Amino acid sequence: MAARTTTPERVPAATTDRDHAGLGQLTELRIRGLGAIDDVTLEFGSGLTVVTGETGAGKTMVVTGLTLLFGGRADPGRVRANGRAGVEGRMLLPADSAAWERAADAGADPDDDGSLILSRTVSAEGRSRAYLGGRSVPVGVIAELAEGLLAVHGQTDQMRLSRPAEQRRALDRYAGAAHLELLDRYRAAFQRWRQLAADLERRHTQARELAQAADVLRHGLAEIGAVQPEPGEDEALAAQVKRLSDADALRAAADEARMALIGDVTGDLAGGDVPQDATASLATAERALAGSDDPALVLLAQDLADAVAVVSDVAGQLAGYVADLDADPARLAEVMDRRAAITALVRKYAGAGEGLAGVLAWAEDAEQRLAELDVSDEALAALTAERDAARTEVDDLARHLSAGRTAAAEGFASEVARELAGLAMKSARVSFSIESHPEDPGPEGADDVTLLLAAHPGAPARPVHRGASGGELSRVMLAIEVVFAGADPVPVMVFDEVDAGVGGQAAGEIGRRLARLASDHQVVVVTHLAQVAAFADTHLVVDKSPDAGAGVTATDIRAVAGEDRVRELARMLSGLADSDTGQAHARELLAVAADARG
Known part of the structure; x- marks a missing residue:
């Protein structure tokens, strides 16, 4: 694609009376030379922001830009022909935010208005640079900050959550802070037990070599001890x-x-x-x-x-x-x-x-080192006792972990099922299979955790990625994400077409749930559903237009309100922005969404 030289378009945010400054929020995002986007600046408000547009217009470039800004993998294939892509964001954070503390450690300074500016550039050759508060920093620093600032939920996450290991992590998160603290203690105990076991095995199998090495050390210590030098x-x-x-x-x-x-x-x-x-x-x-x-x-x-x-x-x-x-x-x-x-x-x-x-x-x-090389009977007996004590601690913590997971599974499954009921899956039953193997604990405990779904009455409970159709899987994963997101401390949440394969009444329920999340978080949603877009506080439309001079496609992003928004919703509903029937339906959706939000 050929580059276009333009003045950056500034897309303003809609005005809302909601304020999420307690968590922080993204106020501005500028994207340059990324995919079909030449140069555009988006202004975000609090609440729910939706991004819509025709297929192929480049809606996901907004999510790509956010992911890149917060330390995601740099794909040189996304860089336009001008040879360099750039993303810059501005975040308002409370003064006591842990993100500010980490940014300050990296040398970042606040902007004149007290905001934190992040930026990232990527060349066509794949070289990437990151900046935080005006200072060049490793990309890893930005990625570390992102863990507390941004959560992206997309179809990739749906595939990820279909894996048992991810389902176990999800259940651990749901179980709460005390359970996660217990998990950290278990991990430390497990690592210590494995280290002690490996050390004991090494001393048994390499006794002769270790004894010779110990003799060399003892001789050196004896020479030094005979002189007894003092520091300085x-x-x-x-x-x-x-x-x-x-x-x-x-x-x-x-x-x-x-x-x-x-x-x-x-x-x-x-x-x-x-x-x-x-x-x-x-x-x-x-x-x-x-x-x-x-x-x-x-x-x-x-x-x-x-x-x-x-x-x-x-x-x-x-x-x-x-x-x-x-x-x-x-x-x-x-x-x-x-x-x-x-x-x-x-x-x-x-x-x-x-x-x-x-x-x-x-x-x-x-x-x-002598203490580590000691292969005497006394040392081996002491190390064996220490290893066995560590294993006892691992087993004890593993039992508590299993109990915590079992207790959390019922509440988690119940909340997901309640969300599914509103997503046109009233008869679906969700449960967890937790199989413990105390004889063979692993780094995350002794449990194999599997999320099961019975999509309708009489259906056997099967692993969720096997027991659901494509549309059902999307709704199950969205329900899981909504359950998690309500307790997620990150200020900015992004949903990238998680409503794929969903329509009808369920689509409206998705919009209702995302709007509910937006009462406590700043939520950005890429969607193709008018029923979801109708709940937005800020509605951004991605347009693609041919560049007559270069014969290529370029993308612009604009905020819509009033009749322009009605026309966009009508286009999403019927494919015709000027359809009277489509516009009437669009106005009805807006009214229903307004009533639902109170």
Whole structure:
């Protein structure tokens, strides 16, 4: 497709009196160069937003853009011929949102209005970049944020939920926060048990090799223990060696400095020419100024008196320094021997440039490794007991998990069945099969969980993906999603043609349920059903139009209201936007939806 240069079209949101700022909401989405979309900016309001349009117009590009923005896989095949696609979104989040905390950790800054701006670009070669609050970040950071901000429900999710492992996860989510906390404890206990079992097996099968490795470590620890070096001792010894080696020169320098400051206090120079020392000179100058009547000179005299005190103090410190100097050759030899012993350890057990710190780190690591290499009877017995205790904990937690799943299954099945009753499946029965295998627990517990469906009276309960037709499966999965979504803490929920294969009264019930969700969440729905679209607070229409200059198809998105919305619903109902019958039906749908929402 050829690119078109246009001014981004801004599609405004409808005004609604509902506000979901407590959770947060997406206020704006800009899509550039993605699929058939050239450049369009959508403004979202709170409540329910529906996206409609003819088949092939590009409705799902809105969902694709949202998925890409929040860390989804970048498909270069979606990039238009201009070579780069981009998606940018603006979210308003409460100040105490966990998403803000994570964004701040990544270096993100809020925009002038306090919103968080996310953006993503994808090249035709598949290269992708992500930005959060004006900072370039790994795509994984955006994807991590998405877990708490966005939930996408689509036909892919229906296929995913048909798998038993996903059904088990769904049941765990439904069971609530306490159950999920128990599941986390189980996972940690299971991992610990498996690690202990693997460690015990390793020690049994590799006893000889481990014993040899342990001997090497013990020899090294014995060498280090014989020297018993202290942290930083190598540097301290180097300083001592220097002082002891240079003791005579250091003493001469200190004595000369002290003489210059305070003169010969020992009287050794009596009768000779005594040089003027610093304190005497300063005292003479101080007396000369102190007798003056000029205030400025008096102040300077005080400064000189302070200087005399400082010089005397330095001289005293120099005297103490000289007294402490040790020029004992025996002490020097002792320090040199100690330094040589530590240097030998450094050469053998420390890495390049690590010094004594590397030796001490090696010793600490060796102590830990010895505990892992111990193949003595006592160590193996202790490890066996630890492994068995861990397995006992796993079994106990697995039993509690099974009980929690069994208790939750009845309530979950009942809620799904209640939703199905409103979706023209009043006789359908939903249940869970929970088979426990305590002798062979897995990472998620000891249960095999399967969602069963009996579509009509007398029908056997079968796994849901085998016991339902295409239309029934869509309704079952939508019912499951509605049950989950009501308790989902994410602020933005997206439903991508989950109403496929549904019509008639059930379609209206789908719209009613999505509108109910929109009282607590911001809900975006891609739909082909007028009965669903009639419940929208904001109605966006995707139009495709031929680009005469390039001979290709381009997509625009516009918000509709009033008579334009009636015409769009009529088109969805009859295929003819100007049909009087279709428009009358459309107005009837809008009235029914308004009454249903109160």
